[in-house]
Every structure is written in C-alpha cells, then in structure tokens.
Amino acid sequence: MTASLKGSRRSGSNGDLILKTVVGAAAIGIVALLIGLGIELTSGSWLSIKTFGLGFITGSTWNSVTDTYNVFPAVIGTLTASALALLLGLPIGLGVAIFLSERAKGMRAGASALGSLVELLAAVPSVIYGFWGLAVLAPFMRDYIEPTLKTYLGFTQLFNATPIGTDLLTAGVILAIMIIPTISAVSRDILNAVPDSQREAMYSLGATDWEVVRKAVLPYARSGIFGATILGLGRAVGETMAVTFVIGNNINLPKSLLSPGATLTTLIVNQFGNTFDPLSEAALVEVGLVLFLLALVINILARVLVWRMTRSTRFRV
Amino acid sequence: MSLPASLIGVQPKFETKGLKAGFKSTWVLNGIDIKIPPNRVTAVMGPSGCGKTTFVRCLNRLHELTPGAVVEGEALLDGEDIYDRNTDPVAVRRRIGMVFQKPNPFPTMSIYHNVVAGLALNGERNKKKLDHAAEQSLRGAYLWDEVKDKLTDSGASLSGGQQQRLCIARALAVEPEVILMDEPCSALDPTATAKIEELITQLKKDYTIIIVTHNMQQASRVADYTTFFYLGKMIEFGETADLFENPKEELTERYITGKFG
Amino acid sequence: MKGLILLSVAIAIIPLFLVVANVVVEGLPAISSGFFTGIPPSPLAGYGGILNGIEGSLLMVGMGTLIAVPLGVGAGIYFSEWPESRLSFLSSFTNDVLAEFPTIVIGLFVYALVVAPTRTFSAVAGALALAIIELPIIARTTEESLKIVPITLREASMALGIPRWKTIFRVVISTGKSGLATGILLGIARATGETAPLIVTAGYLNYPPTGLFQQTGSIPYIIYNFGTAGYPNWITVAWGAALVLVAFMLILNLSVKFFIGRKSTGVRAEI
Ligand SMILES: Nc1ncnc2c1ncn2[C@@H]1O[C@H](COP(=O)(O)OP(=O)(O)OP(=O)(O)O)[C@@H](O)[C@H]1O
Numbered sequence: 140m141t142a143s144l145k146g147s148r149r150s151g152s153n154g155d156l157i158l159k160t161v162v163g164a165a166a167i168g169i170v171a172l173l174i175g176l177g178i179e180l181t182s183g184s185w186l187s188i189k190t191f192g193l194g195f196i197t198g199s200t201w202n203s204v205t206d207t208y209n210v211f212p213a214v215i216g217t218l219t220a221s222a223l224a225l226l227l228g229l230p231i232g233l234g235v236a237i238f239l240s241e242r243a244k245g246m247r248a249g250a251s252a253l254g255s256l257v258e259l260l261a262a263v264p265s266v267i268y269g270f271w272g273l274a275v276l277a278p279f280m281r282d283y284i285e286p287t288l289k290t291y292l293g294f295t296q297l298f299n300a301t302p303i304g305t306d307l308l309t310a311g312v313i314l315a316i317m318i319i320p321t322i323s324a325v326s327r328d329i330l331n332a333v334p335d336s337q338r339e340a341m342y343s344l345g346a347t348d349w350e351v352v353r354k355a356v357l358p359y360a361r362s363g364i365f366g367a368t369i370l371g372l373g374r375a376v377g378e379t380m381a382v383t384f385v386i387g388n389n390i391n392l393p394k395s396l397l398s399p400g401a402t403l404t405t406l407i408v409n410q411f412g413n414t415f416d417p418l419s420e421a422a423l424v425e426v427g428l429v430l431f432l433l434a435l436v437i438n439i440l441a442r443v444l445v446w447r448m449t450r451s452t453r454f455r456v
Numbered sequence: 457m458s459l460p461a462s463l464i465g466v467q468p469k470f471e472t473k474g475l476k477a478g479f480k481s482t483w484v485l486n487g488i489d490i491k492i493p494p495n496r497v498t499a500v501m502g503p504s505g506c507g508k509t510t511f512v513r514c515l516n517r518l519h520e521l522t523p524g525a526v527v528e529g530e531a532l533l534d535g536e537d538i539y540d541r542n543t544d545p546v547a548v549r550r551r552i553g554m555v556f557q558k559p560n561p562f563p564t565m566s567i568y569h570n571v572v573a574g575l576a577l578n579g580e581r582n583k584k585k586l587d588h589a590a591e592q593s594l595r596g597a598y599l600w601d602e603v604k605d606k607l608t609d610s611g612a613s614l615s616g617g618q619q620q621r622l623c624i625a626r627a628l629a630v631e632p633e634v635i636l637m638d639e640p641c642s643a644l645d646p647t648a649t650a651k652i653e654e655l656i657t658q659l660k661k662d663y664t665i666i667i668v669t670h671n672m673q674q675a676s677r678v679a680d681y682t683t684f685f686y687l688g689k690m691i692e693f694g695e696t697a698d699l700f701e702n703p704k705e706e707l708t709e710r711y712i713t714g715k716f717g
Numbered sequence: 718m719k720g721l722i723l724l725s726v727a728i729a730i731i732p733l734f735l736v737v738a739n740v741v742v743e744g745l746p747a748i749s750s751g752f753f754t755g756i757p758p759s760p761l762a763g764y765g766g767i768l769n770g771i772e773g774s775l776l777m778v779g780m781g782t783l784i785a786v787p788l789g790v791g792a793g794i795y796f797s798e799w800p801e802s803r804l805s806f807l808s809s810f811t812n813d814v815l816a817e818f819p820t821i822v823i824g825l826f827v828y829a830l831v832v833a834p835t836r837t838f839s840a841v842a843g844a845l846a847l848a849i850i851e852l853p854i855i856a857r858t859t860e861e862s863l864k865i866v867p868i869t870l871r872e873a874s875m876a877l878g879i880p881r882w883k884t885i886f887r888v889v890i891s892t893g894k895s896g897l898a899t900g901i902l903l904g905i906a907r908a909t910g911e912t913a914p915l916i917v918t919a920g921y922l923n924y925p926p927t928g929l930f931q932q933t934g935s936i937p938y939i940i941y942n943f944g945t946a947g948y949p950n951w952i953t954v955a956w957g958a959a960l961v962l963v964a965f966m967l968i969l970n971l972s973v974k975f976f977i978g979r980k981s982t983g984v985r986a987e988i
C-alpha cells in the first residue's frame with residue numbers, strides 16, 4: 140500500500156487554517172477592545188473636552204449649578220493617595236518578596252504557605268477592604284494614629300487638621316494594604332529570576348545573607364523592581380471601591396493629609412447617577428478617559444520593565 | 457561515494473539529494489546525499505551536534521515545526537519528493553513513524569488510547585478495528601503480555617522501557633513504512649535496551665528503519681548499514697561490519713577508534 | 718535586617734486576618750436561612766436577605782463568563798500556539814495592559830457603549846463589563862497552561878500524522894485543561910467581587926432580577942449600598958453579604974490551589 144503524499148481534504152490544513160483564523164480573531168478582538176475603549180471614551184467625553192479644554196485638569200470647580208466640571212482636586216487626591224500607598228507599601232512588599240525568594244531556600248513549606256496567604260490578600264475584593272476600612276480602620280486612625288500625628292507633626296500643614304478618620308491618609312493606608320500583594324508577587328518573580336551565580340559570586344567573597352541581597356540581588360533586579368513598583372502604582376491609581384469608602388468624598392481641594400478628599404475614581408462613583416445631564420455625564424466619561432491614559436502609560440512602562448527581567452527566563456524548558 | 461556492493465541495483469526506500477537544513481542563519485546539514493535501503497536497519501552515527509537529530513527530523517518534516525527552521529533539497533520516499541510543493545506534510549508523517557529519544561506517551565491518555573491515538577485522532581471510529589490495531593501493535597512492540605490486563609491504566613504508569621515500547625507501538629499502529637528512531641535507548645537500562653534492540657531486528661521484516669545511535673555495539677547488533685556524519689556532512693556509508701572494520705575515511709576511523717577529542 | 722523583613726511579612730498578613738476576623742464576627746449575626754431567600758430589609762426591620770444580590774451576581778457573572786471564556790481561551794490558544802507572530806506579541810501585550818486596567822474605566826466604557834444609548838442600567842451591561850474584566854485573566858492563564866505542555870508531546874502527535882489543529886485540541890488542550898479550568902475559576906472569582914464597574918453599568922434593584930434590561934443588584938453592590946448607610950441593621954446586612962462574598966472567594970481560591978494544585982506564578986496569581 141503506497142498512499143499518495145499529495146495534499147487531500149482529510150489532511151487537516153483546512154482545519155489548521157480555520158483554527159488559526161478563529162483564535163486569531165479572538166487575539167485581534169483583544170487589541171480591538173483596547174482601541175475601542177480609547178475611542179468610545181473619547182467620543183463619550185467630547186462635549187466636556189470641547190467645553191473645558193485643558194481647564195478640565197487645571198480647574199478646581201465641580202459644580203452642577205454653574206455646570207462647571209473640573210477635576211484638579213481629584214488629580215491631587217489620586218496623586219497623594221497613590222504616593223502614600225507606595226511610600227508605605229513598597230518597603231513592606233519588597234520585604235515580603237525578599238523573604239519569599241531568599242529565605243525560602245531554607246524553609247520551603249513555610250515560605251510557600253506565606254506566599255499563598257499574601258496572594259489570598261489579593262483575592263479579597265476591594266469592596267470588602269473598603270467596608271472594613273470604613274468600619275474598623277477609619278475609627279482606629281481617627282482615635283489613635285491621627286491624633287498622634289497631629290500632636291507631633293501638626294506644625295506642618297500636612298497634619299494640621301482635626302482627625303476624622305475618613306481622609307487622604309486613611310485612603311493611602313488602605314491602598315498600601317491592597318498593593319502589597321502586587322508588589323510582593325511581582326518582585327518575588329523578579330528576584331527568583333536573578334541567576335544564582337550572582338548570589339554565589341557574592342557569597343564566595345564572604346558576604347553575609349543580607350549583603351548578598353543588598354549588593355548582588357537587588358542591584359541586579361533593580362529595573363524589574365522598579366517595574367513592580369510602577370505596577371503597584373497603577374493599581375493604586377485605578378483602585379476605586381476601597382478608597383470610596385474611606386476618603387471622605389470632598390470635591391474641594393484638600394488642605395492636609397488629614398482632610399477628606401476625592402480621587403479620580405471616587406469622583407466617578409460619587410457623582411454618578413446624580414444626574415443624566417449631558418455635560419456632567421461627558422465630564423465623568425472624561426475622567427474615565429484621563430484614567431485610561433494614565434493606566435496606559437503606567438502599564439506599558441511597567442510591563443516593559445518587568446518583561447525584560449522575567450520573560451526571557453520564564454518559559455524556557 | 458560508492459555504494460556497498462550489496463545495494464547495487466536495489467531501489468532505495470528513501471533517498472536524499474543535496475538535503476540542507478538549518479536554523480535561521482546557520483546551516484546544520486550541508487547537503488546530504490544518501491540512499492536508505494528498504495527493509496533494513498540503517499544506523500546514523502557521529503559526534504554530538506553533527507546533525508543526526510536534525511537529519512531524521514527532516515525525513516518526516518518535523519524539523520520545519522521549529523520556529524526559524526529552514527530546509528532545502530530533496531528527500532524522496534519511493535521516488536516521490538516529500539518536500540514537493542504539493543506534498544502534504546501530514547500525509548508524509550503518516551507514512552513515516554518516529555520514536556523519540558525520551559519516551560513521550562500522552563499523559564492524559566490510557567495505554568490503549570495512546571496506542572490507537574494516531575488512528576483515532578485521524579477519524580477511525582470502528583471499535584473493532586481499533587481494538588485489533590491496539591493488540592497487533594502492542595504485540596508488535598513486545599508489550600502486549602505486560603499490559604494486556606491494564607490497558608486502561610495511564611501510559612505514564614509504565615516503566616521507562618515499557619513507555620518506550622508503548623511509543624513504538626503507537627508508531628506502529630498507524631502502519632507506517634519507515635520508522636525513524638532517535639537514540640531510542642538512551643534513556644533506558646541495559647535490560648530494556650536489549651528488548652528494544654531485539655524488537656528492532658524483528659521490525660525490519662516489515663519496516664525500513666533509520667536509527668540514530670551513539671553506541672557502536674548497538675549499531676553492530678541491530679544495523680545492517682551504518683552511516684557516519686560529521687559537521688553536517690555524510691562522511692561515509694557502508695555495511696555496518698565493513699564500516700567498523702575497515703573504514704575508508706580517516707574521519708570515520710578516528711571516530712570509531714575514539715580519537716575525537 | 719532579618720527582623721525588618723520578618724516585620725514586613727507580619728504587617729503584610731495582619732490585615733488579612735483582621736479583615737477575615739471582622740467579616741466573620743460582624744457578619745455571622747445576619748446569616749440565617751432567610752438570608753439566602755429574602756430581600757434586603759427596610760431600615761430598622763431585621764436583617765432580611767440578599768437574594769436579589771445572589772441572583773443578580775449569578776446572572777451577571779454567569780453571562781459575563783459565557784462571553785469571556787470563548788474569547789479568552791481562543792486568544793490564549795493563539796498566544797501559546799503562534800507565539801512568533803506579530804499579532805501574538807501585540808495582543809498579548811495589550812492583554813497584559815488590559816488585565817491591569819482600572820475596572821471603573823471598563824465600566825465607563827460599557828456605560829458609554831450600552832447604558833447611555835439604551836438609557837437604562839442593565840444586567841446585560843453589567844455582564845459585558847465583567848466579561849471584559851475576566852477576558853485577560855482567562856487568556857493569560859490559558860496561554861500559560863498550554864505553554865507548559867511539553868513540546869515533545871506536540872511532536873509525538875504531529876509525527877503520527879495528526880494535523881496540528883487536532884494536536885492542539887486533543888493533545889495540548891487535553892493535557893493543559895486543569896490550568897484552563899484554573900483560569901476560568903480565577904476569572905469568576907475576580908468578576909464576582911467587582912463593584913465599581915457594576916455601579917456604572919448595572920445599578921441596583923432591591924428585588925431579584927426579572928429581566929435582562931433592567932437595573933440589577935449584586936452582592937458587592939449590597940455591601941457598598943448598605944455598608945455606607947446609617948442604620949445598624951443595614952450595616953449588619955452589609956457584613957453578612959461581605960461574609961458570603963469572602964467565603965465564596967476563599968473557597969474558590971483554595972479549590973484552585975489545592976484541588977487543581979497549580980503552581981502560582983507571579984503576575985497572574987494576584988487576582
Ligand atoms: N532549535 C535549534 N535552534 C538552533 N540551533 C539548533 C537547534 N537545535 C539544534 N541546533 C543546532 O544544530 C546542530 C545539530 O544539532 P542536532 O540536534 O541535529 O545534533 P545531533 O547530532 O543530534 O547531536 P546529539 O548527538 O548531541 O543528539 C547543533 O550544532 C545544534 O546546536
């Protein structure tokens with residue numbers, strides 16, 4: 140029996156083509172989705188873009204009576220809360236990552252159980268953190284942390300306000316709790332991608348564990364950790380529910396870290412449904428557009444940094 | 457290059473003409489011309505990295521699946537070029553079976569389904585035919601007696617040597633004409649190796665076999681003909697005993713006397 | 718130094734315990750069989766139930782998952798099987814970016830796309846937003862679980878003369894299917910907890926849904942709505958809903974971890 144080698148209908152090249160086309164369409168769909176997001180948000184906010192121009196970002200008034208919708212206070216709120224979150228979350232997240240990747244060598248089981256716990260932290264929905272923040276964290280901040288800060292640091296404008304608990308500081312703390320898993324999980328992968336030869340080289344020079352981490356591992360992983368940080372920043376900027384509960388929702392410019400404020404995301408949630416008036420609706424969509432652009436820049440930057448460190452080592456068999 | 461006397465006038469089963477293959481910019485095979493006789497075992501030998509694996513992977517068009525892989529030249533199966541533009545690689549692979557260096561049974565399939573995978577996935581639904589093919593192939597691979605009572609167990613539950621024979625049975629089940637074996641015993645212990653070697657000498661009654669091996673004793677035991685590759689070139693081809701006892705090329709001699717450093 | 722590192726580990730996990738402990742302690746009083754069959758109470762009138770939220774969440778997460786799975790699995794197959802193509806690179810990068818997008822932005826997108834034209838919040842709009850949120854998770858996990866299927870298995874199959882598309886379905890996907898299931902579960906877990914996008918797409922209804930194009934409640938929305946209210950019984954309802962949600966999340970995540978036994982890999986792992 141000598142079958143022909145020539146192509147035939149049964150051979151499957153049609154099937155290959157069909158499969159590639161179908162799953163390729165899904166891949167195209169993802170790209171189209173992102174482009175669609177940009178277009179739809181732009182067209183949805185066109186009225187507001189036309190009306191306010193750049194003043195949308197630089198102006199400080201959000202007033203439905205005068206039909207003026209500017210978001211400068213929310214921009215400041217987003218920046219402040221995110222900066223606080225990074226300030227608190229980065230060292231802790233990095234510490235966890237170092238623990239998981241470096242200490243793990245000796246105590247596998249313990250470290251992996253801990254890693255799972257930290258990941259569970261990320262699995263808790265943000266609305267839960269928000270609600271918990273409002274019910275438990277905010278009163279705690281109001282009664283204990285903030286009075287202390289006011290007593291000792293009240294001479295700076297930053298902490299000179301009556302503690303109320305629902306304010307920028309508490310928002311920063313809750314955000315820090317939420318981005319720790321991001322920073323630690325990504326950084327752990329980055330640290331794991333550091334070749335052991337780097338560590339061994341430093342050990343062979345007589346370095347201690349800590350010196351190895353500080354002088355060999357962290358410098359090598361620098362750009363990747365920076366990427367992880369940016370990724371954390373992206374999460375903080377985009378986080379909505381956790382902040383909505385605790386930030387106090389004040390659309391005016393906050394005077395201190397202990398004042399209630401708003402972020403771009405909480406502005407959307409809180410102003411939403413107040414009115415179906417076209418201009419305010421367009422303004423809210425424009426807030427979305429601003430967030431879209433921010434997220435785009437932040438994530439592209441972060442991806443490039445993280446990819447450079449991990450992609451090359453990740454899938455090699 | 458002169459053909460061994462025993463092959464003069466024999467119509468080759470497989471013949472390559474100026475077969476070149478490589479990755480992206482580098483050529484690994486630099487023009488191979490070889491005639492593989494039917495119903496014989498031909499061993500491919502040569503130092504590591506000389507292109508043996510690449511060569512056999514070209515013969516069933518598996519090489520081209522590697523990203524960046526390139527192939528040139530002809531490879532004629534019964535006189536028909538498997539690299540012809542109208543040739544369907546899937547049809548080629550159905551006529552040329554392959555056994556890999558490491559046993560690779562499908563982990564999600566039972567022993568039975570591993571054996572009939574090639575038939576079943578190509579649309580054979582007839583249970584009787586599948587059962588028959590499974591038993592025939594397992595018997596052909598001398599595995600039947602060891603597994604006939606546990607055909608529904610996972611293929612991965614077998615020992616390494618059994619797994620390799622399962623993979624041979626899997627290749628036999630699609631009734632190929634040629635079987636390519638790339639160091640099929642390198643992951644196995646001596647007992648399992650002996651079984652596979654015995655199997656190979658049985659199989660040549662029905663199949664043309666090309667086997668890559670590093671082991672000269674193994675080549676002597678199983679191969680009728682042996683070819684020696686060096687740096688992507690075929691240096692010599694001859695009857696196995698002849699090639700080992702009086703190699704015509706200096707490179708071959710240095711290799712078989714272990715003088716490569 | 719070791720001390721500082723241990724301290725940061727402690728600080729990182731203390732909130733988890735506190736949150737879970739608070740949710741359990743405060744939420745338990747609300748839980749009775751009626752909590753799963755009744756609707757939220759009037760002010761100062763007992764604890765009622767969250768049936769509207771349960772049914773709304775099931776409806777929207779279900780529809781969203783049905784939309785996201787074919788797209789996400791498809792794209793994941795493309796990423797893993799045609800990794801060299803330019804589309805793969807572009808789309809996979811986009812997918813990573815999309816996975817990190819603020820979900821409120823996705824909500825606004827669906828608002829502009831569906832809610833504004835139809836002039837009504839709806840379960841359909843909510844489901845669409847959840848689908849977009851699940852999509853990149855499912856695509857990424859699919860890709861990763863197919864990529865770790867050894868190349869030798871693909872080659873074994875191709876060498877038998879099995880066409881590529883069948884090899885992908887019957888060998889590659891069948892070997893990587895537990896990873897695929899993980900991805901879908903992670904997607905469901907993520908979608909179930911999303912609140913912000915539902916606020917701008919599905920709105921809220923205090924009764925179980927009766928149609929697809931009307932406002933639709935959800936468990937997370939109940940937490941938001943009742944948790945920020947001033948009535949003690951409403952606050953307890955919110956804690957109860959939080960307990961239901963957290964329990965669901967933990968069960969889903971633990972089953973992913975121990976049932977399917979998949980190793981965690983970084984970026985994907987933070988759901
Ligand atoms: N995927 C690949 N990409 C690039 N180069 C490759 C690839 N696979 C093999 N090569 C190169 O091709 C050459 C021949 O490889 P091949 O595997 O055919 O050698 P071999 O004779 O089978 O060696 P061995 O005895 O070690 O199995 C080697 O130099 C190798 O580095």
Ligand SMILES: [Mg+2]
Nearest residue numbers: 508509510638
């Ligand atoms: Mg080889």
